[in-house]
Amino acid sequence: MNHNDPVLIQVPEILATDHLLLMAPQTVDGDGVLLNFTVNASLEHLRPWMPWAQERPTVEQSEAIVRRMKAQFLTREHLAYFLYERDADGLRGSLIGGAGLVRLDWLLRRFEIGYWLAPTATGRGLASQAVQALSRLAFGALRARRVEIRTDARNHASRAVALRCGFQLEGVLRNDALGVDGLPTDTCIFGLIDVADLRDPSADRMAAAESAAAGLKSSG
């Protein structure tokens, strides 16, 4: 048996954070319909950055995407998760985006994190929560040596996610990719090589609020 075969590596199909369930694609309970609804409702927001979000997909196209994602999850070529907001009971609520590990180098154990949210789910730290969960998975069960986030240099919201989670900007590759407008664009490379450097923005915000409150108290 080839013990380096990535197909044999155990990867959890569900990851939980305070507000999210990250769930690997399923083909039995209508993920294609949900994906179709969320992508179509998010198209204007996604179009500037996501090459796959240029045209309205049909339900059949979305279902085919889910099935391919599930197959690639099993072969460990692309570990895609759908992001479901947890309801008041902590159970699976609405589908609000996607995140996953792409460009997987199983030999070196280097992985790249990608993410997107529906516009109604932005501004609450949910992408950062997904990045933290995937980074912990990568450095934990998957024994990563390096985790990367790559963004279009013009995508300030995405760059902010990487920095907020403790990734370091390691370089900007000029004219590295074609933007969705067909013009060359620069790519920012963010890297993390030690899980101890991973930051939890929710905890950071809480600590900042507490220290501001303590400052007010002592000055009052």
Ligand SMILES: CC(C)(COP(=O)(O)OP(=O)(O)OC[C@H]1O[C@@H](n2cnc3c(N)ncnc32)[C@H](O)[C@@H]1OP(=O)(O)O)[C@@H](O)C(=O)NCCC(=O)NCCS
């Ligand atoms: C990139 C993208 C996922 C970022 O979404 P986001 O909501 O800004 O990022 P987060 O989920 O980390 O939330 C951070 C925001 O929530 C706020 N926030 C509120 N509560 C928070 C909490 N508990 N923790 C962290 N942030 C919190 C932050 O202040 C920040 O808001 P600000 O930008 O107004 O300062 C989103 O813009 C998107 O889907 N873009 C289109 C697709 C895309 O570009 N994908 C990336 C390709 S590389």
